[in-house]
Amino acid sequence: MEIKKKTLHGLKIARKAPIISHLLFADDSLLFARATTSEADRIMQVLRCYQDASGQVVNLSKSEVSFSKNVSNESRNLVSSKLGVPSVTNHSKYLGLPVVFGRSKKDIFAMVVERIWKKLKGWKEKFLSRAGKETLIKAVAQAIPSYVMSCYKLPDGVCKEIESMLAKFWWGSNNGTNKVHWMSWDRLSVAKGMGGMGFRGISDFNISLLGKQFWRLLKGGNSLFVKVFKGKYFPRGDLMEATLGFSPSYAWRSILSAKEAVSRGFRWRIGNGSLVRVWQDPWIPSSPTFKPLIRHGNVDNCLQVSSLIDHDLGCWDRQALNETFDPYDARRIASIPVSRRCLEDKRVWHFEADGEYSVRSAYHLLGGDRRRNEASNSGASRSAFWKNLWKVPIPAKIRNFVWRLAKNIIPTRCNLQKKGIVLDPTCPLCQLDAESSHHLFLECDFTRKAGFSPPLGFRLPSNLDVIDWIDKILCGGDMLVMQLQCTFLWKIWNARNNCVFNGKREDPARVAFETAEVIREFNHANPELARKKKISTADQISSPEVGVSIVQVDAGCYDNGTMTMGCVVKVEGMRVSLSACRREQLLVNPTVAEAMAIRWALSLMQSIHLDNAVLQSDALSVIDSIWGLSYIADLEPIVADCKHLLACFRNVTVSFVGKSGNVDAHHMVGVGRTLGNKTWIGCIPTVASGPSCNRSVVVPVS
Numbered sequence: 145m146e147i148k149k150k151t152l153h154g155l156k157i158a159r160k161a162p163i164i165s166h167l168l169f170a171d172d173s174l175l176f177a178r179a180t181t182s183e184a185d186r187i188m189q190v191l192r193c194y195q196d197a198s199g200q201v202v203n204l205s206k207s208e209v210s211f212s213k214n215v216s217n218e219s220r221n222l223v224s225s226k227l228g229v230p231s232v233t234n235h236s237k238y239l240g241l242p243v244v245f246g247r248s249k250k251d252i253f254a255m256v257v258e259r260i261w262k263k264l265k266g267w268k269e270k271f272l273s274r275a276g277k278e279t280l281i282k283a284v285a286q287a288i289p290s291y292v293m294s295c296y297k298l299p300d301g302v303c304k305e306i307e308s309m310l311a312k313f314w315w316g317s318n319n320g321t322n323k324v325h326w327m328s329w330d331r332l333s334v335a336k337g338m339g340g341m342g343f344r345g346i347s348d349f350n351i352s353l354l355g356k357q358f359w360r361l362l363k364g365g366n367s368l369f370v371k372v373f374k375g376k377y378f379p380r381g382d383l384m385e386a387t388l389g390f391s392p393s394y395a396w397r398s399i400l401s402a403k404e405a406v407s408r409g410f411r412w413r414i415g416n417g418s419l420v421r422v423w424q425d426p427w428i429p430s431s432p433t434f435k436p437l438i439r440h441g442n443v444d445n446c447l448q449v450s451s452l453i454d455h456d457l458g459c460w461d462r463q464a465l466n467e468t469f470d471p472y473d474a475r476r477i478a479s480i481p482v483s484r485r486c487l488e489d490k491r492v493w494h495f496e497a498d499g500e501y502s503v504r505s506a507y508h509l510l511g512g513d514r515r516r517n518e519a520s521n522s523g524a525s526r527s528a529f530w531k532n533l534w535k536v537p538i539p540a541k542i543r544n545f546v547w548r549l550a551k552n553i554i555p556t557r558c559n560l561q562k563k564g565i566v567l568d569p570t571c572p573l574c575q576l577d578a579e580s581s582h583h584l585f586l587e588c589d590f591t592r593k594a595g596f597s598p599p600l601g602f603r604l605p606s607n608l609d610v611i612d613w614i615d616k617i618l619c620g621g622d623m624l625v626m627q628l629q630c631t632f633l634w635k636i637w638n639a640r641n642n643c644v645f646n647g648k649r650e651d652p653a654r655v656a657f658e659t660a661e662v663i664r665e666f667n668h669a670n671p672e673l674a675r676k677k678k679i680s681t682a683d684q685i686s687s688p689e690v691g692v693s694i695v696q697v698d699a700g701c702y703d704n705g706t707m708t709m710g711c712v713v714k715v716e717g718m719r720v721s722l723s724a725c726r727r728e729q730l731l732v733n734p735t736v737a738e739a740m741a742i743r744w745a746l747s748l749m750q751s752i753h754l755d756n757a758v759l760q761s762d763a764l765s766v767i768d769s770i771w772g773l774s775y776i777a778d779l780e781p782i783v784a785d786c787k788h789l790l791a792c793f794r795n796v797t798v799s800f801v802g803k804s805g806n807v808d809a810h811h812m813v814g815v816g817r818t819l820g821n822k823t824w825i826g827c828i829p830t831v832a833s834g835p836s837c838n839r840s841v842v843v844p845v846s
Contacts, residue, residue: 146165146186146190147163147165151182151183151186152165152177152178152183152186152187153177153178153183154166154176154177155176157372157375157376158375158376158379159375159379160374160375160376160379161371161372161375161376162368162371162372162375164176164368164372165177167238169239172238172239174238175187179211179212179215179219179220179223180219180223181222181223181226184222184223184226184227185226187227188226188227188228204227204228204229207227207229208229208230208231208232208235209223209224209227209229209230209231209232210231210232210233210234210235211223211231240291240292241291241292241295241296242296245394249298249299249302249394250299250301250302253292253296253298253299253302254302256288256289256292256298256302256306257302257305257306257309259288259289260285260288260289260306260309260310261309263284263285263288264285264309264310264313267280267313269313269316269317273540273541273544274541274544274545274548275539275540275541275543275544276541277313277314278314278341278540278544281310281313281314281343282342282343282344285310285313286310286343286344286346286349289306289346290353293346293349293350293353293354294353294354294356294357295354295357295395295398296394296395296398297350297351297354297397297398297401298346298347298350300347303346303347303350304346306346307329307345307346308329310329310343311325311329311332314332314343324555324560324563326548326551326553326555326559327551327553329343329345330345333345333511334511335508336530336531336534337527337530337531337534338527338530339526339530339551341547344507345507345511348507348510348511349503349507351401351402351405351506351510352402352405352503352504352506352507352510353503354398354399354401354402355402355405355406355501355503355506356501356503357369357399357402358383358399358400358402358403358406359406359493359501361373361374361383361399362383362384362406362410362491363491373396373399376389376396377389377392377396384403384407384410386400388400405506405509405510406501406506407426408509409493409494409495409501409505409506409509410426410434410491410492410493410494411426411427411428411429411434411491411492411494412425412426412427412449412489412490412491412492413489413490413491413492413499413777413778413780413781414427414449414453414480414482414489414781415482415483415486415487415488415489415490415781416450416453416455416486416487416488416489417448417449417450417451417452417453417489418448418449418450418489419448419488419489420448420449420450420489421445421446421447421448421449422436422443422444422447422448422449422451422452422468423435423436423439423443423444423445423447424445427449428473428476428477428480429480429494429778430476430479430731431473431476434494436469436470436473436477437470437472437473438469438470438472438473447468449489451464452464452465452468452477453482455486457484458482458483458484458485458785459482460477460478460480460482462474462478465477465478475705475729475731476731478730479730479731479732481732481736481739481740481778481779481781481782482781483780483781483782483784483785484785484788485781485784485785485788487780487781487784490777490780492777492778493505495509496777497775497776497777497778498774498775498776498777499775499776499777499778526611526615529550529611529614529615529618530547532618532619533546533547533550533614533618534547536618536626536627536630537623537627537666537667537670538627538630538631538663538666539662539666541634542630542631542634543630545633545634545637546614546630546633546634549581549585549610549614549633549637550610550611550614552581552610552611554581554637556579556580556581556584557569557570557571557572557578557579558578558579558580558581559580559581571583571584571588572640572643572644573588573589573590573591573639573640573643573649574588574589574590576588576589581610582609582610584636584637584640585604585610585633585636586604586605586606586608586610586613587604587606590636590639590652591604591636592604593652593653594632594635594636594639594652594653594655594656595632595656597652597653597655597656597657598653598656599656599657599660600628600632600656600659600660602629602632614630614633617629617630624663627663627666627667628659628660628663631659631662631663632655632656632659635655635658635659635662636655639655690716691716691756692756692757692758692795693713693714693715693721693754693756693757693758694713694714694715694718694757694758694760695711695712695713695714695745695749695754695757695758695759695760696711696712696714696760696761696801696806696808696809697709697710697711697712697741697742697744697745697759697760697761697809698710698738698741698761698762698806698809698810698812698813699734699737699738699740699741699763699813700737700810700813700814700817701732701733701734701737702817705729705730705731706727706728706729706730706817707727707728707729707730707732707737707740708725708726708727708728708813708814708816708817709725709726709727709728709737709740709741709744709745709813709816710723710724710725710741710809710810710811710812710813710814710815710816711723711724711725711741711744711745711748711809711812712808712809712812712828713749713752713754713757714808720808720826720827720828721825721826722752722823722824722825722826723808723812723823723824723827723828723829724748724812724822724823724824725812725813725815725816725819725820725821725822726744726816726820726821727816727817727819727820727821733778735763735765735766735776735778735779736778736779736782738761738762738763738766739763739766739769739779739782739783739786740782741761742759742761742763742766742767742770742782742786742798743782743785743786743789745759746759746786746789746790746796747789749793749796750789750792750793754796755793755794755795755796756794756795756796757793757795757796758796758797758798758799759796759797759798759799760798760799760800760801760805760806761798761800761801761806762800762801762802762803762805762806764800766779766783767798767799767800769783770783770786770787770790770798771798786798808828811828812828815829
């Protein structure tokens with residue numbers, strides 16, 4: 145109100161930026177005005193009005209006023225006395241974040257390092273298992289800097305210092321001396337499914353969080369955040385083409401540092417194509433760069449995608465595609481779904497189904513190349529192995545131990561020798577051979593006796609490596625045997641440590657009994673793990689009501705870039721009234737293929753005037769999108785068409801049916817691959833059973 149009356153003028157950081165008069169967050173507020181006594185008086189009047197209306201009183205003793213550099217000392221003193229608050233050079237923090245940045249960013253963000261260090265020092269690591277440390281690092285320590293990292297880019301030195309502290313806590317220390325670090329933090333921060341522990345790389349996570357702010361600016365909107373940054377740094381242009389500019393703030397520098405990461409996943413979802421430039425913008429989902437791969441000589445850089453679409457028919461103009469692009473690009477573009485409803489183009493994040501940017505997917509994208517290279521050296525080609533390992537229903541500390549064993553980073557005497565530690569390598573349990581992982585867990589007499597003792601009765605293989613034997617355990621299928629064998633390995637290690645550090649040699653039969661007892665107690669405390677999933681009844685279909693038809697539809701994708709669709713119409717008594725199939729040369733993913741099949745089936749129903757029916761598909765995600773229960777960005781053009789077609793019927797609904805209840809439509813998919821576009825009245829053709837329709841090459845979609 146006072147801004148409109150021009151009794152207060154607020155702050156404007158650029159010509160195109162909005163006027164900011166205040167920033168309010170709970171009890172932490174900033175007010176902006178000109179350094180004049182008249183505006184100071186007006187601020188105090190507004191505050192008194194607020195106090196009278198709310199019953200709350202402003203604590204002036206905790207308030208401060210700061211001025212720009214060109215305000216004289218006399219003016220500062222007058223305004224400060226009018227407001228009744230002390231004057232300061234600058235405000236050091238607002239909402240826990242630094243406000244003023246100097247040359248040394250490391251000193252400014254030292255408070256983040258200090259907070260993490262205080263938290264780590266407060267935890268008694270000797271009383272924590274590996275699983276407990278993992279939980280504390282992921283849920284607490286790594287969460288502390290998240291707020292700061294979502295606003296500012298931490299210096300590389302600060303990121304490395306945080307990772308170093310976390311690594312020291314993970315590996316532990318003894319009397320102030322750090323224990324052996326068996327793996328680097330980069331390898332530990334690989335995803336669990338790729339052989340790591342799933343810790344975060346601080347620098348990559350920082351960029352991923354800043355990418356969220358970059359995405360907010362890219363999507364636009366009417367928020368104050370968007371208006372201020374757009375007005376200051378890219379008032380007339382596009383964010384993807386913005387530069388640092390003159391005298392940029394550290395916040396803008398930080399946000400712009402995420403530009404490369406966001407550009408690797410940002411693309412346009414085509415609607416009417418009017419906002420997208422063919423050669424400049426990313427818009428082709430199946431292209432590595434989301435742009436056409438091949439150019440023919442001189443091209444029109446201003447050419448828009450809208451010129452490639454036949455808006456009357458709601459499809460791509462094949463002639464224009466063939467004239468503009470190489471056949472490979474033309475085919476990929478023709479496979480992009482477009483709507484007959486003339487939707488607007490939309491910015492989407494390629495790596496999430498709903499098209500919205502996520503920190504998780506951006507983080508994995510950033511570290512993808514580095515982690516793949518690391519994986520090739522650490523056995524992460526065993527992706528299924530690592531995923532199966534972390535799913536075994538055993539105590540978390542045992543899973544963590546088996547992971548370390550599979551990585552060969554447990555401190556056996558042979559491994560300690562490799563780290564330069566001088567010691568006797570002889571196995572402490574049998575005194576017969578050097579203590580390697582293979583010997584201790586597969587060849588040692590103590591281990592073999594314990595494994596064969598009741599109630600276990602294991603015969604340990606001597607011709608397999610430890611990791612191969614663990615792989616065999618995880619692929620065995622018997623859950624109880626899997627639990628017992630993994631726990632057995634952990635108990636052997638405990639028996640070995642008891643012998644080394646306490647001088648106590650355990651009885652092998654006792655180890656076997658305690659192994660079984662651990663699993664018995666665990667399963668008793670976790671009965672839900674033993675429950676079997678109920679068999680779904682969604683596959684069962686009933687005969688339609690009188691006057692209501694059943695329309696079943698399915699789709700399949702083939703390796704040669706062919707997509708086929710099948711449809712079967714059934715009437716009372718499940719008698720086949722009509723069957724049809726359609727084949728198209730499209731490079732689409734299975735979900736898009738199913739959505740296109742539903743749209744085709746609805747069009748077919750409209751053409752035969754089938755106005756009272758239930759359309760069934762085994763693609764639950766597509767059906768949920770049609771009913772608005774979920775959102776998949778790439779399906780939006782097709783879903784819009786489906787909703788429009790459904791609105792044209794008197795009594796037509798779309799529902800889910802399981803695969804076994806949709807076999808006739810799936811059958812027609814195979815027919816379509818052989819015969820192309822065909823329709824049959826009153827029957828289903830039998831040609832699908834021939835050798836030309838091998839079900840193994842049809843990709844069923846759900």
